[in-house]
Amino acid sequence: MTSVAPLPARVLPWYDEHARDLPWRDPSASPWAVMVSEFMLQQTPVSRVLPVYEQWLERWPRASGLAAEPAGEAVRAWGRLGYPRRALRLHAAATQIVRGHDGEVPASYDDLIALPGVGDYTAAAIASFAFGQRHVVLDTNVRRVLTRTLSGLEFPAATVTLAERELATTVLPGDAPTAARWSVAVMELGATVCAAASPRCASCPVADLCAWRGAGHPAYDGPPRRGQTYDGTDRQCRGRILALAREDHAPVHRSRIDSAWPAAEQRQRCLESLVRDGLLVPVGAEAYALP
Numbered sequence: 548m549t550s551v552a553p554l555p556a557r558v559l560p561w562y563d564e565h566a567r568d569l570p571w572r573d574p575s576a577s578p579w580a581v582m583v584s585e586f587m588l589q590q591t592p593v594s595r596v597l598p599v600y601e602q603w604l605e606r607w608p609r610a611s612g613l614a615a616e617p618a619g620e621a622v623r624a625w626g627r628l629g630y631p632r633r634a635l636r637l638h639a640a641a642t643q644i645v646r647g648h649d650g651e652v653p654a655s656y657d658d659l660i661a662l663p664g665v666g667d668y669t670a671a672a673i674a675s676f677a678f679g680q681r682h683v684v685l686d687t688n689v690r691r692v693l694t695r696t697l698s699g700l701e702f703p704a705a706t707v708t709l710a711e712r713e714l715a716t717t718v719l720p721g722d723a724p725t726a727a728r729w730s731v732a733v734m735e736l737g738a739t740v741c742a743a744a745s746p747r748c749a750s751c752p753v754a755d756l757c758a759w760r761g762a763g764h765p766a767y768d769g770p771p772r773r774g775q776t777y778d779g780t781d782r783q784c785r786g787r788i789l790a791l792a793r794e795d796h797a798p799v800h801r802s803r804i805d806s807a808w809p810a811a812e813q814r815q816r817c818l819e820s821l822v823r824d825g826l827l828v829p830v831g832a833e834a835y836a837l838p
Contacts, residue, residue, distance in 0.1 A: 554696065554753055555720050555729045561752035562732030565739070569593065570600065571676075572731065578652035578677035579610050585669050585676075586637045591628050593738075599626050610641040611650040619837025622826060623793045629782075631789060632824055635838075636664025654678045667707075672730075681726035683715045688737025689730070693718070695741060699758035701767040702743070784808045784817040792827055798834035 570576060571584035583603055587596045603624055607613040613621060618638045625634035640662040644652060652673065653659055659670035671682035685707055693715055694703040703711060720726045740747045748754050759765070777783055787807045791799045808814040818835070821827040827835045 553756055554718050554733075555725070557752045557756070558732045558736055559725070559728060562728070562735055566732070566735055567593070567739070570597075570604075576677075577608075578654070578673065579608070580604055581677040582610075582640070582652050582669075582673050583637065585672050586633050586640075586664065587628060589633060589669075590630060595628060599624070599628055607641075609650060610644040610652065613638055613641040614645045617838060618825070622789070622837050626793070627786075627790075629786070631826055633664065635825055639663035640665060652677065654680070656680070656682060675727040675730045679724050679727045681719065681721075681723040682730070683712055683719055684730040684734070685712065685715060686734060686737075688734050688741075689715070690737075691743060692733050692737040692741045695746075695759035696753055696757045699762045699765070701759060701765065781813065781817050781820070784810075784813055785821055788814070788818055789821060789826060792835060792837050798830040798836040801833040801835075804835070 566572070569584075571581050576584075584596070584600055587600055587603075606624065607616075616638075618635055621634040621638040622631050625631050643662055644650060648658070653662075654674065654677075656670050656674045659665050659673050660667065665673075668684065668686055671684045672686070674680040675682050675684050690703040690707070690711065693711075694700050697714055697718070718729075720729050736751070736753075740751050748757070748760055751757065754760055788804055791803055791807060804818060805811075805814065808817070818827070822829065822835070825838055828838050830836050
């Protein structure tokens with residue numbers, strides 16, 4: 548196993564020079580802005596998030612503004628970011644922030660993880676990036692960098708393990724501000740250099756410390772990794788149906804839904820799942836609308 552001590556010393560200066568200029572990283576970004584970015588960036592690339600994020604913060608610069616509107620408006624403003632249940636959860640989190648925290652995003656990890664839609668990663672990320680605290684922040688990019696550099700494997704396990712968390716803790720700087728910078732820096736390294744496909748090892752500041760590179764880049768031999776297929780899936784079908792309700796400000800008649808997707812059985816299954824998830828509500832017998 549590679550010694551962990553040199554990693555922050557290499558990655559932090561690299562980040563200072565190469566970090567992308569993103570609005571949620573600006574010192575003026577509020578904790579609410581950081582929280583919005585974390586919800587939007589889950590499974591969604593930065594390029595798609597940026598325009599929606601900017602429009603969202605212009606409309607709802609504080610959690611109280613979002614909480615004051617129907618949940619359906621959050622789904623509508625979510626646009627084509629995908630995984631729209633995130634919009635419902637963010638609305639629910641905003642509502643709880645207003646009710647339980649006087650409209651201010653809480654700073655403590657325990658209070659954050661108690662909010663709807665906030666798991667370990669999101670709570671740690673908000674506490675670190677919005678409040679400068681010391682937490683292990685393990686998103687996909689961070690996990691990939693640490694797995695390659697420290698464990699010599701191409702990809703981490705499907706879910707975070709205790710051993711992985713303990714290993715990440717050993718490399719986390721001791722003081723909170725530096726730890727918070729390290730968390731975003733190693734995340735940036737994974738997003739821009741140590742990519743899942745075609746990593747740019749020649750540009751990596753820790754290439755000579757990387758156990759995976761030192762071992763000759765052995766191929767991943769774990770359980771099959773989930774693909775990212777989209778065409779023809781229930782996810783695409785759900786998106787088509789939801790787009791009708793999002794773009795109209797009136798209930799969508801069943802006849803329009805039927806014309807949006809050719810496969811009747813799949814269409815019905817997806818429509819029912821949208822209702823079950825709270826993304827659509829029946830209006831009468833033949834129409835549906837945002838909540």
